[in-house]
Ligand SMILES: Nc1ncnc2c1ncn2[C@@H]1O[C@H](COP(=O)(O)OP(=O)(O)OP(=O)(O)O)[C@@H](O)[C@H]1O
């Protein structure tokens with residue numbers, strides 16, 4: 001079974017100089033999709049996707065339901081495997097590694113674990129650990145994964161809880177919190193691991209309308225303060241306009257159009273974008 | 284009646300043996316059930332198949348036959364087990380197979396989003412299992428495991444057939460010596476019932492301890508409602 005298409009790198013240095021790489025890696029790319037394909041059974045979800053994200057860039061991914069937005073994030077978070085193509089994070093292959101002869105071979109669990117240190121994700125349904133208190137949700141991965149001492153982890157956890165406005169909830173179990181509070185804890189938990197790239201998958205769409213604001217304002221502040229690379233899949237157009245450096249409009253597994261928010265929202269070139277924005281904004 | 288009362292210590296000695304086998308077989312059963320239940324979900328097919336074979340074998344053949352194999356057939360191959368060892372082994376392996384299914388079901392009942400969150404936090408496969416999945420699965424598996432523990436208690440009466448002097452065996456010998464069949468077996472019934480109740484109470488206490496985090500606001504309001512209904516004179520909850 002060949003889930004991963006194995007691409008051969010030029011192993012001969014002379015040859016490598018002779019044949020220039022058709023798509024040279026910009027030293028600055030933090031995330032780079034190249035010709036990525038993904039299907040579930042008969043459903044083609046991503047078609048030959050190329051997507052670059054610069055360091056510290058804030059990208060908002062918009063598009064109709066089922067267009068493959070979540071799948072992009074899941075491929076990056078190593079929750080789903082691409083059928084073909086390559087994904088690079090901070091200049092390193094995510095799903096592949098080079099063997100001794102310089103060929104790309106499917107990555108093993110060890111390589112994936114190294115790569116995951118660069119990535120963090122916040123989920124639509126929070127996915128807090130319900131059997132751990134709020135503070136322990138943050139401490140546990142720091143201690144187990146990062147090998148931090150409990151005291152140090154607790155200090156960092158409290159700082160982050162304070163930042164998301166939940167300092168007084170550290171002892172509560174997630175089940176006792178509102179959705180908006182749970183999502184803020186989930187954001188703090190992901191931030192604590194200090195990833196280079198943070199992925200946000202419709203983090204407000206499971207919330208009651210009156211709780212959306214508190215989560216978005218935390219994210220807005222965060223986006224302004226950090227130089228973390230961030231990819232937001234979102235249906236909140238106002239948020240996307242305020243926070244994103246670039247908006248990527250997605251449909252049927254392909255990028256329909258992309259550009260600065262002012263362009264995309266004010267003057268979209270693609271009729272599909274126009275139709276989508278019209279439908280969303282009328283809502 | 285006196286004869287029965289005089290015979291009670293004899294029954295109590297039997298109860299000691301019953302309790303001892305139940306505890307030892309439960310320990311063995313748990314030691315089999317946890318790894319086997321988890322391994323049945325392994326990514327490796329060979330591991331999955333081997334764990335599955337254990338479960339199917341011990342579930343699919345009767346506990347009594349397994350007991351007889353260990354006690355009567357193995358000696359023919361030169362392996363001689365004392366009755367206690369044979370009893371604990373047979374019952375422990377048997378109940379462990381059922382337990383493995385309970386563990387597997389409970390592990391599968393933990394939402395997949397939990398594992399994905401753990402992956403996103405870069406936990407190892409082992410850490411995901413130990414820190415995230417098992418603690419949550421435990422809450423789901425305790426009630427059915429409590430049932431199995433009671434099943435096991437009742438299964439132990441089989442060991443009377445391989446010369447162990449448990450409650451059932453001693454009841455038989457008592458009946459043969461003094462008669463009073465009805466009274467003796469009433470006492471035996473009561474003893475099993477008391478032991479089973481003790482297991483129930485113990486398991487429920489354990490459930491409460493392990494599932495403390497589960498007392499979400501919703502559950503509490505429901506409990507309060509039930510209490511209110513009780514004080515108002517038993518409106519069905
Ligand atoms: N595990 C899976 N198995 C089968 N099909 C899947 C799976 N995950 C996603 N899909 C399908 O892939 C397509 C794209 O899914 P994806 O979740 O990426 O869309 P999306 O753009 O995030 O949509 P939404 O806005 O509804 O969240 C959908 O048609 C979906 O049904």
Ligand SMILES: [Mg+2]
Nearest residue numbers: 069070071202
């Ligand atoms: Mg989605």
